[in-house]
Amino acid sequence: MSSPTPSPRLLDGIRSPADVKALAPEQLPVLAREIRDELIAVTAKNGGHIGPNLGVVELTLALHRVFTTPEDQLVFDVAHQGYVHKLLTGRGGDFFGKLRKSGGASGFLYRAESKHDAFGAGHAGTALSAALGMATARDLRGSHEHVVAVCGDAAFTCGITLEALNNVVSSTKRLIVILNDNEWSIAKNVGAIARYLNRLSTSETYNKLHHDVEAFFKSFPTGVEMNRVYMKWKRETKDFFVESSLFEKFGLRYLGPVDGHNLDALVKNLEFAKHCDVPVLIHVLTKKGKGLEAALAYPEKFHGAGPYDPVSGEHNKSAAGTPPNYQDVFGAAITRFAKQNPKVIGITGAMPSGTGLSHLAKEVPQQFFDVGIAEEHAVLFAAGLATKGFRPVCAIYSTFLQRAYDPIIHDVALQNLPVTFCMDRAGLSPNDGPTHHGLFDIAYLRGVPNITGMQPKDEDELVDMLHTALQLPGPAFIRYPRGAGTGAKLKPQPATLTVGQAELLREGSNIMIWALGPMVQEAQKIATRLAAEEGLSVGIVNARFYKPLDRTLLLGQAACLPLLVTLEDHVAAGGFGSAVLEALQEADCPTPVERIGWPDRFVEHGSSVDVLRAAYGLSTDDLVRRIKDRYRRLGAAPVEAEA
Ligand SMILES: Cc1ncc(C[n+]2csc(CCOP(=O)(O)OP(=O)(O)O)c2C)c(N)n1
Known part of the structure; x- marks a missing residue:
């Protein structure tokens, strides 16, 4: 007997938001189920932001039922929860199947990827400001589209969101803000705003009355007029029972809390908001990870997960013998230093596990601070601590530290305060793409x-650098890459490095490669190949410091060499190689330099670091070829290495 042919999925028939609108209401829960299955199937294989996306399935469906993109503008904060939006806007099938891989859908939203992506993002807290700009542009142009900002509860810990909120009513009369409240940032959301939202959504007296009266109003035919009366009641009772909504004080009409998994309630509230003549905030309560047990049980682990088993929820184990991640080595080292010195304080902007500071939080909680998604504040907070003799360590990814550039200059460096910055994800974050690559620091x-700026060649040197930084009288920045270290054995006691002193690893009489950080390993491969293939004597320097540079060693070598090569995991413009060129130029040293780094382009997401390096002519083969060519063009013959 042949098995029955499975009925086609509704999801396969969704090619654009118009197809979502064409479905009967009773088909929507079926589509929601299929979307969850697809999200789980793809992220189990590719990794990705599964928890946030499982939480916004109904919300995104409701948005596409009520609004019409690309005319109406949906602006998603961070945009890590945009997978459902992708599936509803013609980016399903194989393209979604290759999520976060080369040639597949990006893990975030990009204007260049789809006309349905009103605004690109990857960093938190940008949606409300951008949406307000779009709403203002609409008002100035006299057009009528709707603008909706979809913000998570943690976005409200960002200064920018609050700055935008402060400007909403003075800028427009028509803006819809969705507060997608799941109580989680990556870790549990922190601070007074998180406590306030919790109070707003869990006032039992209010919610009981709310449900009774909502049922009463729902017995009338729906209509804007009835909605208005209902909302007036809500506003007044909310003010009575829960003091007053913070958002109303900013001039927005507050609707909610709404069950974010009840499509009917979501659609009704969005329809109502569409007709309002004042800016509206809809407070939507969702469950991060809904539909996947492991994600519900471990929201932090499943915020952004590597590949996992969808049934057991187990993450794929790294191959036996894989060295520990830099972040874990850092976490263990700062915990050890904090135990030895009560003045050492670890600070994170909402990334305790990603930075490794969760080790410190667990073992020395009184010396750990999670300040929310507030990098500017984190740096200023650290500066304040440093004025009082503390040794703050801000653990912030290279890309997110961009947010705090002014406090770095104006507050930390100008006052020469001893704040240490540990910048993980320096280099590529391949599956995430340009919003997350740390290529500019x-x-x-x-x-x-x-x-003082430094980068370790391996995890043992990372510990030395942290140990050294904690003794310096001024600011120190340590950058290191995402993922596993080299497997270097950690010394029992860290060494104090001499600031500005590079490490000569191997002498060379034809070429010296000055490499920074993990590029030292690349230099070793290149040197071996150049020796074998061209008979060249190639030396290697582990630069350690990009500021101050080891000028003595550099100028000494340059004086007697045909070619210097610089290697860094950073844009070539303005990076370590540029520092080397400046030093040579200032000393009137004409030695040619082959300066190798990332080109002047935003590097897209890709399947792996190796795939992206190859795409940009930076694979080991490419580099060997490039250095050989440059050496040949100089007309220099191999010089016999001294015995
Ligand atoms: C400036 C910045 N800092 C840190 C991050 C890392 N990050 C990505 S998502 C996220 C939490 C977002 O929480 P929320 O806005 O509540 O959305 P949810 O994931 O809970 O839906 C954080 C801290 C970031 N993207 N941007």
Whole structure:
């Protein structure tokens, strides 16, 4: 007997938001189920932001039922929860199947990826400001589209969101803000705003009355007039029972809390908001990870997960013998230093596990602070602590530290305060893409006076650098890459490094490669190949410091070499290689330099670091070829290495 042919999925028939609108209301829960299955199937294989997306399935469906993109503008904060939006806007099938891989859908939203992506993002807290700009542009142009900002509860810990909120009513009369409240940032959301939202959504007296009266009003035919009376009641009772909504004080009409998994309630509230003549905030309560047990049980682990088993929820184990991640080595080291010195304080902007500071939080909680998604505040907070003799360590990814550039200059460096910055994800974050690559920090820090800038060649040197930084009288920045270290054995006692002193690893009489951080390993491969293939004697320097540079060693070598090569995991413009060129130029040293780094382009997401390096002519093969060519063009013959 042949098995019955499975009925086609509704999801396969969704090619654009018009197809979502064409479904009968009773088909929507079926579509929601299929979307969840698809999200789980793809992220189990590719990894990705599964928890946030499972939480917004009904919300995104409701948005596409009520609004019409691309005319109406949906602006998602961070945009990590945009997978459902992708599936409803013609980006399903194979394209979604290759989510976060080369040639597949990005893990965030991009204007270049789809006309349905009103605004690109990857960093938190940008949606409300951008949406307000769009709403204001609409008002100035006299057009009529709707603008909706979809913000998570943690977005309201960002200064920018609050700055935008402060400007809403003075800028427009028509803006819809969705507060998608799941009580979680990556870790549990923190601070007074999180406590306030919790109070707003859990006032039992209010919610009991709310449900009774909502049922009463729902017995009338729906209509804007009835909605208005209902909302007036809500506003007044909310003010009575829960003091007054913070959002109303900013001039927005507050609707909610709404069950974010009840499509009917969501659609009704969005329809109502559409007709309002004042800005509206709809407070939507969702469950991060809804539909996947492991994600509900471990929201932090499943915020952004690597590949996992969808049944057991187990993450795929790294191969036996994989060295520990830099973040874990950092976490263990700061915990050890904090135990030895009560003045050492670890600070994170909502990323305790990603930065490794969760080790410190667990073992020395009184020396750990999670300040929310508030990088500017984190740096200023650290500066304040430093004025009182503490040794604050801000653990902030390279890309997110961009947010705090002014406090770095104006508050930390100018006052020469001893704040240490540990910048994980320096280099590529391949599956995430351009919003997350840490390729600019040397360039944005190198010109700032008073700073010490360094990058370790391996995890043991990372511990030495942290140990050294904690003794310096001024600001220090340590950058290191995402993922596993090299497997270097950690010394029992860390060494104090001499600031500005590079490490000569191997002498060379034809070429010296000055490599920074993990590029030292790349230099070793290149040197071996150049020796074998061209008979060249290639030396290697582990630069350690990009500021101050080891000028003595550099100028000494340059004086007697045909070619210097610089290697860094950073944009070539303004990076470590540029620092080397400046030093040579200032000393009137004409030695040619092959400066290798990332080109002047935003690097897209890709399947792996190796795939992206190859795409940009930075694979080991490419580099060997490039250095050989440059050496040949110089007309220099191999020089016999001294015995
Ligand atoms: C400036 C910045 N800092 C940190 C992050 C890392 N990050 C990504 S999502 C996220 C939490 C977002 O929480 P919320 O806005 O509540 O959305 P949810 O994931 O809960 O839906 C954080 C901290 C970021 N993207 N941008």
